[in-house]
Amino acid sequence: MASSPKPTPKKVSRSATCLCGAVAVTVTGVDKGAVICHCANCQRSSGSSFAHNYRFLDADITFDKGQDAVTRYEDGNTVNGNVLARHFCKVCGSNVFLQPSTPARMWILHTGGMQDKTQPSRELFTHNKHPWIGDVAASKPKL
Ligand SMILES: [Zn+2]
Ligand SMILES: [Zn+2]
Numbered sequence: 001m002a003s004s005p006k007p008t009p010k011k012v013s014r015s016a017t018c019l020c021g022a023v024a025v026t027v028t029g030v031d032k033g034a035v036i037c038h039c040a041n042c043q044r045s046s047g048s049s050f051a052h053n054y055r056f057l058d059a060d061i062t063f064d065k066g067q068d069a070v071t072r073y074e075d076g077n078t079v080n081g082n083v084l085a086r087h088f089c090k091v092c093g094s095n096v097f098l099q100p101s102t103p104a105r106m107w108i109l110h111t112g113g114m115q116d117k118t119q120p121s122r123e124l125f126t127h128n129k130h131p132w133i134g135d136v137a138a139s140k141p142k143l
Contacts, residue, residue: 014054015064016113018094023066025097027107029059034111034118036136039125041075045086045095049130052111053098054118059107061097070096079125 009030017024032055042051063070069091075084083101088094098108111118123129123136 014109014114014116016096016109018089018092018096018113020092022069022091023089023096024064026062026064027056027059027109029056032057034120036120036123037125038129039079040128041078052120054109054111056107058105061107
């Protein structure tokens, strides 16, 4: 009996802008949902207690405006050793999106710049979570 082909993963588009409005991007890819990231680098980069990130696989990014207004920081001091390119607005400093070196064609939008009020489905790096934060999402115990 022949195996049935896997269904084509659903692709979605989400847009985000920075605080000053100089940068606007749209990412289209396979919907991997939103996560809360408690890693030390996201805490420092966001200037907050965690980052709320929306992930897309097999994705493409389109600049609706402001490609020249974006700069990047190559974050090589990550837990898994993979370089994470953190892109932010040169004008206002807002974190807009990230691109990990692996997997290829994965893009991550910071949900703070999105219109959609997405609920996270998982939490990452919970060992580094600030102790006063309650259960934000179904916790993933190890990463
Ligand atoms: Zn800006
Ligand atoms: Zn992180």
